[in-house]
Amino acid sequence: MSVLEYRRSIVQGLLTKQTLGKKRPSTQIDKNVKRRKNQFSLPQDVRTGNRGIHRPTFVKERRRCEVCSPKQIESRPYSKCMHCNIRLCINEKKNCFNEYHEI
Numbered sequence: 001m002s003v004l005e006y007r008r009s010i011v012q013g014l015l016t017k018q019t020l021g022k023k024r025p026s027t028q029i030d031k032n033v034k035r036r037k038n039q040f041s042l043p044q045d046v047r048t049g050n051r052g053i054h055r056p057t058f059v060k061e062r063r064r065c066e067v068c069s070p071k072q073i074e075s076r077p078y079s080k081c082m083h084c085n086i087r088l089c090i091n092e093k094k095n096c097f098n099e100y101h102e103i
Contacts, residue, residue, distance in 0.1 A: 001102075013052015040066055040100065042084055048101060053083045056090050056097050063087045067096035 001009075062076035066086045069075075077089045081097065089096040 010052050013050050013054075016050050016052075040086075042086065046084065050083070054101050055082050056080070056088070057082045065089045065096050067100050 056079050058078050059080060060078070062078055065073075065075040065077055065088055067088060075089050075096075077087055077091075077096075079090045079097065080087045081100075084100075086100070088100050090098075
């Protein structure tokens with residue numbers, strides 16, 4: 001991603017930012033249907049839309065990374081996306097946060 005593309009995605013996210021009081025519409029997920037290993041828990045339009053509001057934050061408790069889990073990689077990061085509330089690795093070795101929001 002070039003600097004220009006990065007800046008455009010930031011501006012686009014800020015221009016389309018929802019108010020903080022509103023929550024995103026919930027998606028209807030059938031609990032009886034098993035999720036395939038290659039699918040993420042959130043739809044693509046939520047993951048890739050409004051890029052300016054997806055920011056990593058660090059928390060005390062650890063849970064499995066959404067990107068590493070289907071690959072059978074044991075990773076329990078302290079970081080998550082503030083908007084998606086999904087645990088994702090973000091460190092000097094791997095950047096699952098970026099991969100999750102660009103697929």
